[in-house]
Amino acid sequence: MPYVNIRITREGATPEQKAKLIEGATRLLVDVLGKNPATTVVVIDEVETDNWGVGGETVTVRRKRGQ
Amino acid sequence: MPYVNIRITREGATPEQKAKLIEGATRLLVDVLGKNPATTVVVIDEVETDNWGVGGETVTVRRKRGQ
Amino acid sequence: MPYVNIRITREGATPEQKAKLIEGATRLLVDVLGKNPATTVVVIDEVETDNWGVGGETVTVRRKRGQ
Amino acid sequence: MPYVNIRITREGATPEQKAKLIEGATRLLVDVLGKNPATTVVVIDEVETDNWGVGGETVTVRRKRGQ
Amino acid sequence: MPYVNIRITREGATPEQKAKLIEGATRLLVDVLGKNPATTVVVIDEVETDNWGVGGETVTVRRKRGQ
Amino acid sequence: MPYVNIRITREGATPEQKAKLIEGATRLLVDVLGKNPATTVVVIDEVETDNWGVGGETVTVRRKRGQ
Structure with a gap:
């Protein structure tokens, strides 16, 4: 029953990428x-x-500045 | 001086329901x-x-999927 | 599937009191x-x-100071 | 490598004010x-x-109520 | 510059396992x-x-209860 | 009524230093x-x-490694 919170800047992550983060963190x-x-x-x-x-x-x- | 953080999916909770969560958690x-x-x-x-x-x-x- | 985080000062809450917080927040x-x-x-x-x-x-x- | 999370109500903080919070908390x-x-x-x-x-x-x- | 917070119950995770969580979440x-x-x-x-x-x-x- | 959470590694911060963090973040x-x-x-x-x-x-x- 773990809880994982991933915080990122809002810079265009797609639903597919977010689904991969969820799948990967769970695995x-x-x-x-x-x-x-x-x-x-x-x-x-x-x-x-x-x-x-x-x-x-x-x-x-x-x-x-390009960073 | 407790701090309570309630995290839910955004699926239409009304201002009245949110007020009840706040009142109930405080009580x-x-x-x-x-x-x-x-x-x-x-x-x-x-x-x-x-x-x-x-x-x-x-x-x-x-x-x-209906879950 | 909500997630609730209750943060309190460590001042002697008993297992029974913590069980009541968990039960009450869930309800x-x-x-x-x-x-x-x-x-x-x-x-x-x-x-x-x-x-x-x-x-x-x-x-x-x-x-x-007694507060 | 500290992590600071500042939570405030959304009531018109400007980008300049938020930049000052970030600069001040870091300092x-x-x-x-x-x-x-x-x-x-x-x-x-x-x-x-x-x-x-x-x-x-x-x-x-x-x-x-004016509070 | 993401920030990931993994919350688990304290039930004996070893330093090696925690290092793997950190490595895996970063990757x-x-x-x-x-x-x-x-x-x-x-x-x-x-x-x-x-x-x-x-x-x-x-x-x-x-x-x-064995769960 | 802001809430500020400062997360640091446990490496010997003194009560005096923590009091300064609290005072400074509030100010x-x-x-x-x-x-x-x-x-x-x-x-x-x-x-x-x-x-x-x-x-x-x-x-x-x-x-x-000395970092």
């Missing part, structure tokens, strides 16, 4: 710890680049 | 632990069904 | 939103009073 | 604990006032 | 979304079975 | 957004180095 818990996939929950949060900071500045600013 | 902390309601915070996150997975697949897929 | 989601209790997850985090702040000071300091 | 970790700013992550969540409760009622209701 | 973000592993953070929370509920009861109670 | 929300400090909550989570990963490996391993 990881099954493979490494033998957890029951039926009760493994994965939640993806997509966060605006204005709201995500690293190195003291927003991802919006970093993207403009 | 629960008061009743069970004697916490001060004035400083009890409840935050509800509504998550797209594409972003919520259980059993290794998205809730979007499960809903299409 | 709240069932009663208000018709969620399936079998897949409702509740996680309680107990946090040291040195690590919890409100009003800009730790709960440890507040408790010493 | 705080550097100043107090000597953390490396390059790997310090700050994520801001803006939550609808219908979804944020304090004192057992939503911020929407509190704002209508 | 997943690289493989699916092309994220930079150097800035991908994974945090594992281990939660006492008294503090984790599913189906309205604690994992402690479920384990005693 | 940041007051200064930037005019929030009420009395209802601003700051919670610090200290996480074992075995449970924190960056670059696909645990902080325990990184510290041994």
